[in-house]
Amino acid sequence: MGKDAARAEWDNPMQFVLACVSYAVGLGNVWRFPYLCQMHGGGGFLIPYMLMLVLLGVPLFYMELAIGQKMRLGSIGAWRAISPYLGGVGLASVVTSMYLCLYYNVINAWSFWYLFHSFQSVLPWAECPVNSNLTGHVEECERATPTQYFFYRETLDISGSIEENGGIHMGQALCLLLAWIIVYLFIVKGVKSTGKVVYFTATFPYLVLIIYLIRGVTLHGAINGVKYMFTPKMEQLANPTTWINAATQVFFSLGLGFGSLIAFASYNQYNNNFEKQAIVVSMVNSSTSIFASIVTFSIYGFKATFNYESCLERVRLLLLNTFDLAEDTISLENVNHWIAELNRTQPEQFASLGGRLETCDLEAELDTAVEGTGLAFIVYSEAIKNMPVSQLWSVLYFIMLLLLGMGSMLGNVIAVITPLSDLKFISHYMSTKTLNGLVCLFCLLLGLGFTTRSGNYWFTMFNDYGATFSLLFIVLIEVITVCYIYGIKRFEKDVKDMLGHRLNWYWKIMLAGVSPILLIALFIFYIVNYIQGGTPTYQAWNKELGKSVVTEYPPYAQAFIGLLLASSVCCIPLTALYTYCKKRNLASGKRERTVSTVSA
């Protein structure tokens, strides 16, 4: 067909699979899945996760690939083709992807910053810097830990609250510029360049993960972490939050609803076997999550054991110094025995220790669950600084984070560019290269706002509210549109046309029945949770205390949250209204013309 002959294509199906893998396997596999595993009972969490994957994740993934491959257009064009009234779904996807593009690359900028700072003989987050008159360490660093100080003060130069703005952090801005230039380089020639890049971004992180696995399990105390992760706490399965979180994780990990999958699939050959590929990519994504959790938990175990033993050492020294005992009387093993002994024999002097005596608990160390940027940049770098040859491990780790982030970023940017380049008036005026450059430049300029002193708070706001709720709504409308408005029968015919065999009963039941019900349940839960949660809050870094405190968002920030949520969700009803009005004007205009000819 003449019109479609010009559309770019992947060089081979492998590039498409690797692109999907590179997009789906992202930072969430490394920092969100291990956190959820820890929160919801270790090995037991795999049961709701696998169940949700089978009921919700894979069918929706299949559906998006099918739509993209059939329509051969980006999300706006594809949804307009499926149902003109619901073309807003595509627009909402583009808006959400745009928000994601804006803030996601900031994480890559941080990864670059940490990577560049790893090339020093002493890692800058290993020790506190000395203060100006060389008498001690910087106060803020003393109250917090060196890794926290490096992240909050030297990387972000964070202010006390979202209201206190500041200047742009030049180092961050430079790293963000670098990140966007590299993204541009990867997408500049469309799928021709992206197809070659994904060979690297999809496979190299696995190499680093394997190296880290070997290093991780050989660390002292790693086995504590792995044991902790895999001991299932089955009582967590009774908690509905576990199931909700499993569904949400499957959902966001596969990247449904952003339009990236539709965009990737639109560059496929018409008869590509996307059914097999959908299952393969989902399985690869889930197994990567589990694999990454093993690595994360062995590192966790190492860090917890290290902290526990440091605590024991401090207590031992305190006892030795207070009671003036010889050095080899107390060892790390019998510290607790000696505490009881000394309390019994010399109670007054023991009482004089007061609050200085810490309780050392390995379980408590393992229980400190951290997710998100805190895990990646604070907890992990703290574990890395204690490993031998820490510079090498630091470089490897941040290269892996970069590749994961860049791979996901490719999907995000392509989700925005493909529908835009499909629009006639844009493709008429400028080439792909110029459009790509303009989009990258626009996102870079707006993204500089996240490098200001209060930028991290805006980042957290976008992260928490920019894509979560609107995505659920978008995917819900997508499933209902495809199954009931477009019709499951027509969908079946399209799939038979492309693949050559009929739709399996599994897909039919899941898409038409189970997935919509689960999505509606998730949606209701989110709304209820949001209303019950009261005023939205965030964690503000307090430099006097050296820790984060929970602060409420000011009114204008809350209004902005509302704007974020509304701006993508409103696209759907507004576009439907617009199309309806346009059709009505067109119809009435035709009627007028027919009347006039008859009269003439």
Next chain:
Amino acid sequence: MEEGCMINSNFLGISLFMRCLRMLVRILVLLYLAGAPALAQTLCQPNASNGCRVRISIKTALGNQAYEWNENEMFLFRATMAFAMRRYYKTETYNVDNIIMCNQTLRVSFWFVVTSPENSTMLIPKADVEKAVRMSRHRINNAFLLTDRTLEFLGIHPTLAAPVNPDTPPWLIVFGVVIGAVFAGIIALLVSSLLQKRRKEKGMMEDGQDEEDRQMKGVENDNVLDGIYNRGFTDDDRFTKL
């Protein structure tokens, strides 16, 4: 007769006085000798204002090669402290006797005070002792194969290494390398696409028509016809009708 008795009684008085004086001196000497250590004891009191507390952790520092802390080591410590005082005051009057130790424990920790060489009852103020220790800290540490943390003088903080501030921060150097490589990549890309375009134009001039156009244009009787897209043959079914 009476004068002889008078002289005799006077003589007796003087000798008695002399005897008493001698005894007093003897008592005083005895007291001094007995009291010197007692005096030292009163000089060296734990928590006294002029005493410094020292804590030594040999096993932590040296592990298997730890030496035992005995009187000889104590002697070495006193000698080192005397050295430190000499170096600080730039005199040669300080001696081992001027360093008095007390309250030694198994931890290996003790107090010491420094007496002035001129007057053994006068103590050197703590601040001066601390300054002397700070000046020779490195030498004192090395005498015992210990560090600032394992040979602790309580009240004197370990000296922190001054931060090394390079002219260009090292991260900027790595950043420069990476961004240079990226710009090189962009330039290579632009140049290659420019070369490709020029090659295509040259190819077009030789053949007379573009590859794509050849597919669209039909040839009839050696006349090149322009193809027009016929909308009647489009497959509209895939677009939902309203």
